[in-house]
Amino acid sequence: MAKRLFVKGNEAVAMAAIEAGCRYYFGYPITPQSDIPEYLSRELPKLGGEFIQAESEIASINMLLGASATGVRAMTSSSSPGISLKQEGISYMAGSELPGVIVNISRSGPGLGGIDASQADYFQSVKGGGHGGYHIVVLAPASVQEMYDLTMLAFDLADIYRMPAMVLGDSVVGQMKEALVANRRPETKLPPKDWAVRGKGDGEQRVVKSLFLGDGELEAHNWRLHAKYQELKERETRWEEFETADAQLLVTAFGSTARIVKTAVLMARDAGLKVGLLRPVTLFPFPEKALLQATQQCKKVLDIELNTGQMVEDVRLSVARDAEVYFYGRPPGAGSLPTPEELFEQIRKYY
């Protein structure tokens, strides 16, 4: 049986990366995720891996691009302003169909903002972020255990679909310590990396690129990427439902905010209100079908986020026209995490 540990969320990410077979990490320090590079700078050399503290976030994402192109499992991590800098490389990796894991332990913005928790990177994460119209896998852990499990999953999804995968945590799940069962890497059938550059040897030349100038080549490439995103929606959507069976009001929330919502849902249940929570675990692909199904009987949805309203747009797009969608959010700012009581009041208001 796997050991039960008491660790920080950021450490869980680093441990999961190692368990997933990642031996190459490229990054740049930024609060509140620096535990990840610190952990990996200590552990990767012992495993014959490489840790590079790059000169910038831009350099580190491009080191990831280069390493991933050779077929190895590699990772970078950062926090919001750093992720903005990485967007160029993420777009190129998406265009070049390169796997690679990017961890965003997000903080508040815009600009330098602050270092407290925020969910204001939702748009940036799921709607592209960089140029050119693409998607990456986005996973939103709500606990230290999920920081571990979803990081391992991110490596598999990235390899299976040949695209970057992001673990979108925040400073709450990154910095808190709780129990972790460090499971072994699950057996997953992965496709061969017969596209990776390796030195051609006696084989055919391999080129990893995102430039397509031939007649119709780029259009075909984009349609193929689109088909991949559709396949992800069909096969890889993940979500958690909590007290939803008889819910009259469905609350949607992701990541650390969903944990506060859970307490508020229990308070509502105690008060006799039939309230449930649907928590998207994959933000891309978004659990559209699950939401549509959940709102067949329950016609009221309250979306709660630690921002002024981002995921709520996807919630609205997912539910049928006759379901009402309300929003309650708090923009980032020091000490502005909502309390369960505060959220319970909102639930009561819209119930």
Next chain:
Amino acid sequence: MQQVFKKPVSLKDVQTHFCPGCHHGTIHRLVAEAMDEFGVQKRTIGVASVGCSVFLYGYFDVDVVEAPHGRAAAVATGVKRAKPESFVFTYQGDGDLAAIGTAEIIHAANRGEDITVIFVNNTTYGMTGGQMAPTTLVGQKTSTSPYGRNQSKDGAPIRMAELLSQLEGVAFSARVAVNSPKNLMDAKKQIKKAFQYQVEGKGFSFIEALSSCPTNWGLNPLMANSRVGTEMCDYFRLGVFKNTENL
């Protein structure tokens, strides 16, 4: 009969798309000849940058990764660290390496990454249409310096080969040109030296190759070629600026 001259096996048998009088093709050939001589073709991973040089994979018969504008040295770092047994080179223009990619090149050089960088300096942004580059000579007219580069406003042209030679991690740094048979022979020699450093695992090697751009300079191929030997070589002095092992 003995064959004394042939196409390098590391080059594909294709027609060039470069403009008449451009030196890219010549520099490609010298790099391919060095690959052949060291027998590294089969373990080579090239890193293509943007601009005219991006089409690397159309000419070299080696595996290639394409990098975003300026980031080739960082991409090459990732490639080499993940596959240390491979021979890794980047091929970058002046807009790429000396402007947007200065941080990446300086830090890859300073880390002493065991890669070879081929830096093609034609004092302008070629594919983008002849705009001012960090290497544009003072007084040179380009589409974004229509009155000529003004040193007090635009700064002086950056001498990358000299600049990088200051860094501890750099094992070899040289500037060459291919505008005359003599310079071409010397260029071949220096490119081979640069390769040898990596083959022997001795650190970062850098070749700056002065190149013509007849189309964007508005000169015919002969005049462009002659400008390399006069104006360019006058400011960008040819030579070896660092050679740690005297290979």
